[in-house]
Amino acid sequence: MEKGTSYFGVRDPRHAERDLDRFADRGLDAVLHTFSERDQRYYAETMADLVAASHERDQRVYVNPWGVGRVFGGEALSEFIGHNPDSRQRLSTGERVPAACFNDPTFREFVREWTRDAVDLGADVVFWDEPHWFAPEWHDEEVPDSAWTCRCGACRERFEDEYGESMPETETERVAEFREASLRSFLEEMMALVREKGAENAVCLLPGDSAEHGLTDWTTLAESDHLDVLATDPYWAAFDEELEPFVREYTERVVSLADEYDLESQIWIQGFALPDEGAPEQVRRATRIAVEGGADSVFMWGWDACRVISSIGTDDHDAVWNAYLDALPDE
Ligand SMILES: [Zn+2]
Numbered sequence: 001m002e003k004g005t006s007y008f009g010v011r012d013p014r015h016a017e018r019d020l021d022r023f024a025d026r027g028l029d030a031v032l033h034t035f036s037e038r039d040q041r042y043y044a045e046t047m048a049d050l051v052a053a054s055h056e057r058d059q060r061v062y063v064n065p066w067g068v069g070r071v072f073g074g075e076a077l078s079e080f081i082g083h084n085p086d087s088r089q090r091l092s093t094g095e096r097v098p099a100a101c102f103n104d105p106t107f108r109e110f111v112r113e114w115t116r117d118a119v120d121l122g123a124d125v126v127f128w129d130e131p132h133w134f135a136p137e138w139h140d141e142e143v144p145d146s147a148w149t150c151r152c153g154a155c156r157e158r159f160e161d162e163y164g165e166s167m168p169e170t171e172t173e174r175v176a177e178f179r180e181a182s183l184r185s186f187l188e189e190m191m192a193l194v195r196e197k198g199a200e201n202a203v204c205l206l207p208g209d210s211a212e213h214g215l216t217d218w219t220t221l222a223e224s225d226h227l228d229v230l231a232t233d234p235y236w237a238a239f240d241e242e243l244e245p246f247v248r249e250y251t252e253r254v255v256s257l258a259d260e261y262d263l264e265s266q267i268w269i270q271g272f273a274l275p276d277e278g279a280p281e282q283v284r285r286a287t288r289i290a291v292e293g294g295a296d297s298v299f300m301w302g303w304d305a306c307r308v309i310s311s312i313g314t315d316d317h318d319a320v321w322n323a324y325l326d327a328l329p330d331e
Helices: 013-025 036-040 043-057 105-120 153-163 173-196 243-261 279-292 316-328
Strands: 002-007 030-034 060-064 088-090 096-100 127-128 200-205 230-232 264-269 297-301
Touching: 002 013, 002 060, 013 043, 030 043, 030 297, 036 105, 043 060, 043 105, 060 279, 105 127, 105 173, 105 230, 127 173, 127 230, 153 173, 173 200, 200 264, 230 243, 243 279, 264 279, 279 297, 279 316
Parallel strands: 002 030, 002 297, 030 060, 060 127, 127 200, 200 230, 230 264, 264 297
Antiparallel strands: 088 096
16 A cells, blocks of 8 residues: 655755655655645756655655645645736636636646646656635635636637537536536646656545536546546545544545546545644544555645644644554555
C-alpha cells in the first residue's frame, strides 16, 4: 500500500529536505506537492528542486492545481480570476462569482499551460483535486436559493451547440447534465495532455453525489481512458458526518470502482479542522478503515496535521500526525 501526505508552505529546499527525510523515516513513500498559481509563476525551478528531492527519497510525486482559478481545493488564491474577470462563472441571476468557468476558453488555455508546467516539474502524477463548480453555500456571498452556475457566455454558447436550444434561466435536468458533462470534458482534455507528456492522472472527487460538488455518477469518470488513480476525501468533521459509516462508504466506493476499471484507489484522511477533543483517536480510526477497506493508497491532508496553516490547523497537531503514521501498516 502506498502511504503519503500533502506538503505545502515551505519553498526553501534546505528546509523542505528535512521534512521529506522525516516522512521517509516514518515510511511514507509518496508526497503531494501543492503547485498554486503563485508557485507556477514565481517558484517553478524551486518546485522542480522539491520534486527532485522527493525522488531522491524514492517518493512518488503528485502535484495538484492548488486553488487554481478557485475551482480546485486549497488554501491558495487565484490571480487568474483577478486578471480575467470575464472568465469567471456567472450565476443564473447574472452576477459573476470569484471562480473561473470550466468552459471559458481563456481559463482552459491557462490550465493547459499549468498542466504542461506541472508535468515539467518532474511530477509522476497530476492530482486533479476536488474540481467543482462554484458552490454558494461555501461562501459568504448572499446568493438567492434558486441561483446556479454557470450561465456565462461560453456556457450558453456550448449549451446551444449541444442541444440546439438556448440555455434556460432555471436549473433544468438538462442544465445539470450539461454542467456535469462540461466538468468531465474539461478533465478529459487536461488528463489527455498529462498522458501525452508521460505522467499519470489522479482525480479526487468530493464525497457526495451532487453535480455542483463534482459528479453524480462516478462511473463516468472511472471509465475514462486517461485516469490512473481514483481518489476521494471523506473528511467526516469537515462535512459534519459520522466518521465510521462515512469513511467506510467512500472507501468501499473507490475500491470497488477501481477494481472494476483497473485503477488505483486512494483515500484521504482529514488532518485539519478537527474537534478539540479526541482528534487523534478519530484519525486513527479513519486511517484503519481506509487501510482495512483495501485502498491502494492512503494520504493525509496534510503534513504535520496542517500545523503551519493556522486557519485550519488542529491544536493537537503532533498527536494527530503521529496517530495517522502509527495507524499505517509497516509495509
Ligand atoms: Zn460558464
